Amino acid sequence: MKRLDSILLKSFLYGLPAFIVFAAFSYCYSLGVVNHANVYLNLLNSFAGLVFALWMTLSLYLSVRLMVSEPFRDQVLARLTFIRERDEREVILTGKATRTTFLTSLAILIFLFCLSCFQVSIYRLPQERAVDGKTGIISLGLGFNLLEHSKQDKPRETIEKKDIFSYTGLPVSSTTVILMLIVWQIISYNYSMWRLTR
Amino acid sequence: MSKSLPQLKIVNRLHVLRAERRMTQEQLAKEIGITRATIVAIEGGGYNPSLELAFRIARYFGADINTIFSIEEETK
Numbered sequence: 001m002k003r004l005d006s007i008l009l010k011s012f013l014y015g016l017p018a019f020i021v022f023a024a025f026s027y028c029y030s031l032g033v034v035n036h037a038n039v040y041l042n043l044l045n046s047f048a049g050l051v052f053a054l055w056m057t058l059s060l061y062l063s064v065r066l067m068v069s070e071p072f073r074d075q076v077l078a079r080l081t082f083i084r085e086r087d088e089r090e091v092i093l094t095g096k097a098t099r100t101t102f103l104t105s106l107a108i109l110i111f112l113f114c115l116s117c118f119q120v121s122i123y124r125l126p127q128e129r130a131v132d133g134k135t136g137i138i139s140l141g142l143g144f145n146l147l148e149h150s151k152q153d154k155p156r157e158t159i160e161k162k163d164i165f166s167y168t169g170l171p172v173s174s175t176t177v178i179l180m181l182i183v184w185q186i187i188s189y190n191y192s193m194w195r196l197t198r
Numbered sequence: 199m200s201k202s203l204p205q206l207k208i209v210n211r212l213h214v215l216r217a218e219r220r221m222t223q224e225q226l227a228k229e230i231g232i233t234r235a236t237i238v239a240i241e242g243g244g245y246n247p248s249l250e251l252a253f254r255i256a257r258y259f260g261a262d263i264n265t266i267f268s269i270e271e272e273t274k
């Protein structure tokens with residue numbers, strides 16, 4: 001790991017409590033809890049903004065370094081996920097646990113992909129629009145959008161109907177899915193490792 | 199139809215050799231450069247060491263590899 005990366009990583013980690021305090025202060029400031037007329041508090045708010053910008057830049061830089069630098073990735077992520085390879089047996093066990101994690105994560109991703117593509121809608125039409133005398137409709141569909149905004153640009157349905165059930169893709173945001181997958185990977189790896197070593 | 203191969207099991211005398219030298223698992227692990235958990239796994243038959251590690255163990259005890267590790271046919 002390069003010396004600069006090491007210094008920046010330590011700054012990022014040790015600066016985290018300060019960042020949280022400044023973020024809380026800025027939030028209070030924006031709510032008006034803090035007196036805006038006070039010059040010192042105004043200065044502190046400006047400083048908090050600077051800290052926030054620096055911390056964001058640092059987090060972006062470090063996440064890019066994690067992707068491109070193998071030694072940095074090995075050192076940081078291995079510590080974060082509790083990977084230990086002190087001898088050949090631990091290397092083999094790590095391989096097995098990683099394989100399990102990879103395959104289960106892939107299975108989850110396939111499942112999530114299916115859930116995000118499927119569209120199910122159950123609704124009731126007004127009597128005048130009945131099809132063969134039936135008003136209850138089940139509509140099934142598949143949707144794939146490369147970009148998030150193309151999903152929103154779709155024209156709204158104009159048919160008058162009473163929705164009973166409607167499912168048009170995952171109800172959780174992409175940020176939640178990504179976070180869940182990160183947590184899942186760490187938990188899955190450590191659980192597999194625990195099962196292999198017990 | 200292919201003939202089914204007999205199941206082979208690698209057994210070892212590591213715990214005997216260690217006991218003869220009055221060594222703890224921790225001490226042996228430190229001498230060979232592996233973790234105590236690996237010594238426990240090898241002695242318990244839960245892990246078969248690589249050739250490299252097997253030779254390292256044999257060299258440490260000054261014994262032939264065949265006197266420490268041997269193969270037995272597993273009975274069903």
